[in-house]
Structure formats: structure tokens, C-alpha cells
Amino acid sequence: xxxxxxxxxxxxxxxxxxxxxxxxxxxxxxxxxxxxxxxxxxxxxxxxxxxxxxxxxxxxxxxxxxxxxxxxxxxxxxxxxxxxxxxxxxxxxxxxxxxxxxxxxxxxxxxxxxxxxxxxxxxxxxxxxxxxxxxxxxxxxxxxxxxxxxxxxxxxxxxxxxxxxxxxxxxxxxxxxxxxxxxxxxxxxxxxxxxxxxxxxxxxxxxxxxxxxxxxxxxxxxxxxxxxxxxxxxxxxxxxxxxxxxxxxxxxxxxxxxxxxxxxxxxxxxxxxxxxxxxxxxxxxxxxxxxxxxxxxxxxxxxxxxxxxxxxxxxxxxxxxxxxxxxxxxxxxxxxxxxxxxxxxxxxxxxxxxxxxxxxxxxxxxxxxxxxxxxxxxxxxxxxxxxxxxxxxxxx
Ligand code: AMP
Numbered sequence: 001x002x003x004x005x006x007x008x009x010x011x012x013x014x015x016x017x018x019x020x021x022x023x024x025x026x027x028x029x030x031x032x033x034x035x036x037x038x039x040x041x042x043x044x045x046x047x048x049x050x051x052x053x054x055x056x057x058x059x060x061x062x063x064x065x066x067x068x069x070x071x072x073x074x075x076x077x078x079x080x081x082x083x084x085x086x087x088x089x090x091x092x093x094x095x096x097x098x099x100x101x102x103x104x105x106x107x108x109x110x111x112x113x114x115x116x117x118x119x120x121x122x123x124x125x126x127x128x129x130x131x132x133x134x135x136x137x138x139x140x141x142x143x144x145x146x147x148x149x150x151x152x153x154x155x156x157x158x159x160x161x162x163x164x165x166x167x168x169x170x171x172x173x174x175x176x177x178x179x180x181x182x183x184x185x186x187x188x189x190x191x192x193x194x195x196x197x198x199x200x201x202x203x204x205x206x207x208x209x210x211x212x213x214x215x216x217x218x219x220x221x222x223x224x225x226x227x228x229x230x231x232x233x234x235x236x237x238x239x240x241x242x243x244x245x246x247x248x249x250x251x252x253x254x255x256x257x258x259x260x261x262x263x264x265x266x267x268x269x270x271x272x273x274x275x276x277x278x279x280x281x282x283x284x285x286x287x288x289x290x291x292x293x294x295x296x297x298x299x300x301x302x303x304x305x306x307x308x309x310x311x312x313x314x315x316x317x318x319x320x321x322x323x324x325x326x327x328x329x330x331x332x333x334x335x336x337x338x339x340x341x342x343x344x345x346x347x348x349x350x351x352x353x354x355x356x357x358x359x360x361x362x363x364x365x366x367x368x369x370x371x372x373x374x375x376x377x378x379x380x381x382x383x384x385x386x387x388x389x390x391x392x393x394x395x396x
Contacts, residue, residue, distance in 0.1 A: 001018050001019075001020045001021065001087070001389065001392060001396065002016050002017055002018065002020070002026065002079065002084050002085050002086055003017070003018050003020055003085070003086065003087050003088070003089055003388040003391050003392060004018075004085050004087075004088045004089070005017075005018060005088075005089045005090075005091070005384045005387045005388050005391070006034045006064075006088060006089070006090050006091070006134065007090075007091040007130075007383075007384075007387075008060060008090075008091075008126040008127055008128050008129060008130030009034055009124070009126050010014055010024075010030050010122070010126045011032070011033055011034045012030065012031060012033075012034065013030070013031040013034065013060060013063050013064065013067065013130065014028075014029070014030050015028065015029055015030075015031075015067055016028040016033075016384045016388075017071060017079070017085070017387040018077055018384065018385065020388060020389075020392045021248065022074050023385060023388075024046075025384075026045065026046060026078040026079070027043065027044060027045040027046060027070075027071055027077070027078035027177065028043075028044055028046075028384075029041055029042055029043035029044060029067065030042050030068065031053050031063045031066070031067060033057075033059065034057050034059065034060055034062075034063045035057070035059060037053070037056075038054075038332070039055065039056060039057040039063070040052055040053060040054045040055075040337045041053040041055075041063070041067065041070060043067070043070040043071075043076065043293070045071075045076055045077060046078075048076055048093050049076070051070070053065075053066060053070065055168075057066030059129070059133075060126070060129040060130055060132075060133045061129075061133040061136060061137065061171075062106055063133075064130070064133040064134065064137055065133075065137060068082060068137060068138075071085075072153040072339050075109075081309045082138060082141075082195075082306055085138065085141060086141070086142075086390070086395070087141060087142045087143070087144065087389030087391050087392070087395040088131055088134050088138065088141055088142070088143045088144070089102075089143075089144045089146055089387040089388055089390065090105070090127060090134075090143060090144065090145050090146065091127065091182070091383070091387055092113060092124045092127045092145040092146065092147050093120050093123035093124060093127060093147070093148045093149070093150070093151055094116045094119055094123055094124050094126065094133075094147065094148070094177065095112075095116065095145070095147030095148075095149045095150050095153075095181070096112075096115070096116040096119055096120075096149065096173060096177070097153070097173065097175075098112040098115070098116065099112070099145070099147050099149070099150050099153070100150055100153035100154070101144055101150055102144055102146040102147065102150065102387075102390040102391070102393075102394060103129060103144065103394070104143070104147060104394050104395065105141055105143040105144065107143075109145060110128070110131070110310075113127070113128060113131075113145065114128065115371075117221070118172075118173075118175070119173055119230070120231075128146075128354075131143060131145070134191065134263050139157055141347060142394075142395045144387075144390060144395060146182055146386070146387040146390050146391070148179045148180060148182060149177045149178060149179060149180075149181055150183050151178075151181030151182070151184055151185040151216075152176075152177060152178030152179075152181050152184075152216070152223040152226050153223075154222040154223050154224070155176065155178065155223055155224060155225060155226065157280075158222070159176065159224065159225040160175045160176040160177075160178075161175055161176075161230075162174060162175065162176065162230075165243070169378045173200055174230055175230065176226070176228075176229045176230060176234075177228075177229070177230060178214070178216070178223060178226035178228050178229070178387040179226075179228045179232040179293065180208045180212070180213060180214045180216075180228065181223070182383045182386045182387060183206075183208050183328065183381040183383050183386070184206045184216045184218070184223060184226070185386060186381055186382060186383065186385070186386040187204075187208070187326050187328050187381055188202065188204060188206060188218050190364065190379045191206075191257055191323075191324050191326050191377060191379060192221065194324075194364065194366075194377060194379070195323055195324055195375070198221075198321065199221040199252070200220050200221040200222075201220060201221065202218065202220070202221055202318065202323050202324070203217075203218065203219050203220065203319055203321055203322050203323050204216075204217075204218040204323060204325070204326060205217055205312055205315050205316060205319075205322060205324075205325045206217070206218055206326045206327070206328065207308060207312065207325065207326060207327050207328065207332055208325065208328050208329045208332065208381065209236075209308065209328070209329050209330070209331040209332035209335075210239075210329030210330040210331055210332070211238065211240075211282065212232055212238050212239070212241065213227075213235070213236040213237075213238050213304075213308075214226055214227045214228045214232075214235055214236060214330070215227045215235070215236065215312065215315065217312045217318070217319055219314035219319060219320075224319075225299040225315065225318075227311055230368070232346070233268060233269060235307075235311070236304070236307050236308060236311065237273055237277075237300075237303055237307050238273045238274070239273050239274060239275060239282035239283070239284075240269065240270050240271060240272060240274075240275045240276070240282045241268065241269050241272060241273045242268050242272040242273060242276075243273070243307060244307075245268075250264060250268075252396055253267070274287060274300035274301070274303075274304055277296060277299055277300040277303060278290070278294065278296045278297045278299070278300040279296055279396055280294055280297045280300075281295065281297075283337070284301075284330070284331050284335060286338065287300055287301050288301070288335070301338070304338075305338060305341050305342050305345070308342050309342050309345045309346060310348060312325065313346060313349065314351055315348075317348075321374075322374045323374065323375075324374060324375050324376070324377055325351070325374060325375075325376045325377070326368075326376075326377050326378075326379050327376070327377070327378050327379075328378070328379050329338055329381055329382065330382040332378070333361065333362045333378055333380050333381075334361045334362060336358055336359060336361070338341050339353065339358055339367065339378070340353055340355070340358055343361060343376060347361060349373055350372065350373030351368065351372055351373055351374065351376065352368060352369040352371065352372040352373075353367055353369070353372075353376060354367060354368060354369040354370055354372075357369075360378055362380050363378065363380065364377065364378065364379045364380060365377065365378050367384075
């Protein structure tokens with residue numbers, strides 16, 4: 001059974017075609033600049049050369065049309081016809097309180113995703129465009145929505161209600177939702193396998209550290225608390241996002257700089273984080289390269305590291321026991337020095353990293369010493385595979 005996984009951004013569309021018999025990726029690609037001049041597809045069928053298709057794409061429907069053409073192309077395609085795609089799995093950012101699990105998409109589900117545009121005005125509209133394009137171009141093929149927020153719907157009320165007047169939760173659904181749920185869930189399942197424990201018996205601290213970053217405390221296999229909040233802006237310092245901030249800073253800057261809410265949103269989401277601190281880059285590799293000569297690049301890394309440590313410490317201290325701490329995503333999987341310095345500052349918890357075991361990139365591996373108070377692992381995340389697995393489960 002082949003499953004097409006689709007992840008739509010406002011001007012982009014990422015896709016993977018996965019053969020679920022052996023969980024092999026058959027083809028993958030990225031469409032960029034949809035609706036903007038210079039749109040293009042980078043398509044790769046595994047085992048064949050990558051191709052670049054440059055063609056005007058006025059909307060997501062046209063982009064998907066070209067993606068489907070690429071997948072079935074005689075020379076660089078992966079399948080002979082679209083009949084070989086049995087289901088489509090869509091990443092949908094915000095399921096609000098409507099979805100605690102993935103669902104097969106029907107009219108009612110579409111209405112609920114549309115209703116959640118209010119809490120995710122930037123993220124849900126492109127996801128909806130992707131679903132609509134598939135419905136038109138792949139009539140009769142079942143489609144599944146997999147939500148970034150769903151895994152975190154198990155958080156207890158005390159961890160998701162903000163200390164605002166309660167009426168704002170009732171009127172506007174302002175609460176912590178949490179994101180990266182597909183990744184935290186995937187990592188939880190993989191960690192349970194490595195620990196040889198049933199998934200509903202594992203207590204973990206899962207650290208998804210990439211361009212966007214979040215940490216989740218997982219109790220009995222379920223999300224108990226997480227660092228991202230009403231939007232993916234809260235919590236850790238990220239590539240370009242502030243993470244936690246004294247909220248009083250926001251009206252202060254708006255007043256001083258004569259900014260409107262839109263400008264402020266851009267500042268908080270796109271111009272801050274390690275980019276804002278360093279003035280060098282939002283990319284951790286660039287920061288590591290610049291750190292020896294640029295004080296602010298080192299400072300950005302130090303602040304990022306301190307925040308990760310603070311949340312690991314907070315979650316560790318509030319859980320009955322911890323079976324494992326997991327590092328994943330771009331930085332978590334690849335930055336040997338970042339993992340080392342995060343854990344070095346947690347000696348008081350009895351956590352110890354083994355330098356030799358930690359000398360690993362992008363591979364599942366134990367990286368703690370045998371006498372560490374709990375095992376620490378690197379586990380590569382795979383959100384596309386998780387989406388495909390959930391889609392298979394609901395449509396087989
Ligand atoms: P992601 O959002 O998960 O794709 O992660 C992207 C981030 O991972 C970028 O900031 C990259 O610089 C970072 N990253 C990837 N490889 C490495 C590496 N070898 N060392 C440090 N950071 C890395």
C-alpha cells in the first residue's frame with residue numbers, strides 16, 4: 001500500500017510517497033514559491049537523479065497537479081499511475097480541542113479544521129488548500145488529517161490553562177495546545193521499543209530541537225506537559241522565535257517603535273530567537289562556526305542551551321520517574337557539542353553523557369554512561385512516516 005504524505009505551507013508543499021509494505025520512501029520532493037514568481041519543484045524518485053521543474057504555479061492545486069505528474073512520469077516518476085496511491089495523509093497544524101487523534105477527512109472534519117483557522121490563522125489555511133486540491137485531483141482516494149496538536153490533548157487542565165481571566169479560554173479558546181505532536185509521538189513509540197517497555201508505561205522527556213524547538217514531558221506514553229503554547233512561539237529559544245518572554249515587553253516595544261500587532265508578530269516569530277540575539281544566523285551550524293570569533297553567536301548558543309536545560313530540569317523534577325531523555329530533530333540529532341553541554345549542566349540530577357557514545361549524528365543510539373541516573377538517547381524523528389502510519393491505520 002502506497003501512501004502520499006503532504007505537508008503544505010503558505011507557499012510550499014512537501015511530499016513523500018511511502019510504500020508501507022516495508023516503510024520505504026519511493027519518492028519525495030518540495031515545491032517552493034507557490035503563487036510567487038519563480039515557483040519550482042525539486043523531485044526525487046529514490047534511485048534516480050533529482051529533477052528540478054520550473055513552471056508557474058498559481059496555487060496549491062496547480063502545484064499538486066505537477067507533483068502527481070512527476071510521481072507518474074515515465075522517466076523520473078516512481079509509479080505507473082495514480083491508482084497506485086491508496087491514501088493521502090495530510091499534516092494539519094491545528095486541530096484545536098476538536099481532535100485528540102488523526103481522522104479520515106469528511107465534510108464534518110473539514111468544517112472543524114476550518115473552525116480552527118481562528119486559532120491558527122497562519123497555519124491551517126494552507127493545510128486546507130492542500131486537502132481541497134487532493135479532493136479535486138484524486139477523487140475517491142481516502143484522505144487523513146494528522147494534527148500537530150493531537151498528541152498534546154492529553155495534558156491535564158492545570159498544564160494548559162493560562163493565568164488569564166478564564167473567560168478568554170471560554171470565549172476564544174486561548175490555552176496551551178502544544179505542537180510537534182507527531183514528532184513527540186513518534187519518538188515516544190521508538191523510545192518505548194528501545195527501552196523494551198510497553199508504550200503506555202514509558203515516562204520520557206522528549207527534546208525536539210531544530211529550527212523550531214519544543215520539549216514534552218511524557219507520562220505513561222501520553223503528553224503531560226509541553227513547552228509550546230497557544231501558538232508555536234512559546235517555550236524554548238528557537239531559530240527566529242523568542243520563546244518565553246515577559247509579556248509586558250510586547251506593548252513596551254510596540255509603543256516605543258510605533259508597531260502594530262502584525263509588525264510585532266513578525267518581530268516575535270521571524271526576527272528573534274538565536275538570529276535576533278546573534279545577528280549572525282538562525283542556523284545552528286552557522287552559529288557553531290561563528291562562535292569562536294563572534295561573542296553574540298556564542299551567547300545565542302548559551303541562551304538556547306540554558307533554556308533547554310531549564311525545561312529538562314523542571315520536567316525531571318516534577319515526574320515520578322524518568323525512563324529516558326531523548327534528543328531529536330536537526331540540532332538534537334546532529335549537534336554533538338550542544339547535547340554534551342546541555343547534559344553537562346545537569347550533573348546535579350545525576351545525568352551523565354558518554355563522549356564516545358555521543359559521537360553520533362542522525363542515528364538512534366544510547367549516549368549516556370551506564371551510571372547515568374536515566375538513559376539518554378538520540379532518536380531521529382520521522383514525521384512523514386508517522387503520518388503515513390496513522391493514515392494506513394485509519395484506511396487499511
Ligand atoms: P530542523 O528544523 O529539525 O530541520 O533543524 C534544522 C536545524 O538543525 C538548523 O539550525 C541546522 O543548523 C541544525 N543542524 C543540522 N545539522 C547540524 C549539525 N551537524 N550541527 C549543528 N546543527 C545542525
